[in-house]
Amino acid sequence: MQTIRELFKIGPGPSSSHTFGPMRAAQDILASAPEAKSFEITLYGSLALTGKGHLTDAILKKTLKGKSVEIIFDYKTPQDHPNTMIIKAFNPDGSVITKTYVSIGGGKLMIDGQPPQSAVDIYPHTTMDAIDQYCRENYLTYDEYVSEVEGKDIDVYLAKIYKAMIDSVKKGLSKTGRLPGKLNLDRVAYALYESANTCHNEADRDALLLQSYAYAASEQNASGGTVVTAPTMGSSGVLPSLVYHYSIDKKIPKKVIFNGLKVAGLIGNLIQENATISGAKAGCQAEVGAACAMGAAFCACCDRMSNEQIECAAEIGLEHHLGLTCDPVMGYVMIPCIERNAVATTRAVDAARLAKYLRNVKKNRVSFDMVVKTMNLTGKKLPMELKETSLDGLAAVVMEKENNK
Incomplete structure (x- = not known):
């Protein structure tokens, strides 16, 4: 890995x-x-x-x-x-x-059939079960495990990733008008942000703020702007919105944010190693589903949960995206992608919250490794038309209505 x-x-x-x-x-x-x-x-x-x-x-x-x-x-x-x-x-x-x-x-x-030269395996373990066992034996949290493998300079790299994520949200929030392309979609991140700030219901405000951040980063991506693969660009609204929320709104220290990114990266790595993060290979479960699992793990880590709770959060985040198709309308990363990022962002928060209490009363029958394996099997069985081809699903239904106008 x-x-x-x-x-x-x-x-x-x-x-x-x-x-x-x-x-x-x-x-x-x-x-x-x-x-x-x-x-x-x-x-x-x-x-x-x-x-x-x-x-x-x-x-x-x-x-x-x-x-x-x-x-x-x-x-x-x-x-x-x-x-x-x-x-x-x-x-x-x-x-x-x-x-x-x-x-x-x-x-x-x-x-020419050769893997990337930079693709050097540095992790001694390739499953969550193996990592869990090692961490128990050595009294390590997941972020400590990542730091042990990656080295101290990983924080320097994550500082660059953190800045790029924050910038993608800020830039997305600062823009209005329309997104490029034939869909003629309006940018709505700023409008959602303004609506959140005038919302009197605290729960609605917090959720809407978080979703406005996801829209912002996703709209920045859809317009060809600079974003972070987390784990892909089609899912680049989920983790950055959570990073922005925990850093700017919740005032969580950067060190804690970096630890959360380490754990999120570990989850993404495990999904990539044992399944895929490509929508063209396994549908959007491999992109937004993976991002939700990473986001749930990030939230759980930042909220100082145990390894068991973090694993549970990631498992919940991925499990409930199983079978999600990749069917972008006209090939644009806009419909359903942007809204899907916003929904997955709040799902990540919910997954972490549920894991916090669920793991205290029961041990998961379904492990994270099991869900990753299931996602891979499901992806192989999805028809090609529903794996980033724009030949079926929403891509076909939406265009059928447009053509009949």
Whole structure:
């Protein structure tokens, strides 16, 4: 299992697999063929079907600025992975460099069948059960376990992640108008924030504030702004909204926030190691579901709960997103993605609260490891049309109504 530095990355939205990953692929081919004057890029599977809505073509052309770029959307040729692209670089001497990239989620790439060079396993354990046993034997909390494996400098990295998360919420709250793209959606984060501040019911105010933060970060992502993969960009509204809430509203010290991020990163790592965080592989349960589990663990850690309560919170957060499809309308990370992030944010808080008391009266029959395994099995059984292709689900129903107007 890799460092959480590989999970938390800062980059341009709206999609870690469809924007951030392709950007890094273009950077890699440029490094491999610096003299090339033209490029031919073929996108397959989910990259082809939702590439325009996810700004895949735009980020490729932007990264290869000044070069001749032809982008081919191949909807029919099957590939082993739905996020596959082949890039050909044409050099002045007539030689051609061809490389195959697979965007495996979270901005990570497999290049010509090889995993990322930075993808070095540093964790000695790959399941929550094994981590629990080690922590019991060594009297460690989960955040202490992460610090032991990652080293003291992990806080320095998390300080950058913290700032980027806070900035994504602040920038999202500061903007009004419409989001880019053919859906013509209004930005509503600021309006929700203003509504929260005029709300007389304390419970409603707190929930609405939290959801306005999720909208803010998600709208920042949907507009191609800078966000943090947590674990992906499609789910980049959940954990940042909680970080903002605990830091700005609840005045929780940064050290505690960083510990919460360590635990959230551990949960995301376990999901990625034993299942997937790719919507194109397993639907939105792998993105927003994973983010909810990470967010629930973050809340539980910041509220000083035990390891057992934190694991329970993460399990609840993921279990109740099982089977969630990825069906973005017109390929945009807007409907249902933005609202889904806001709902998952409050679900994370609820999961942590329930775990706090539930774990005191009973031991979980269903463990976190079991739910991760179930999510993976469920993802494999979801039809391809409901895994980030915009071919079915809400993507089909909403457009059917639009076309019949």
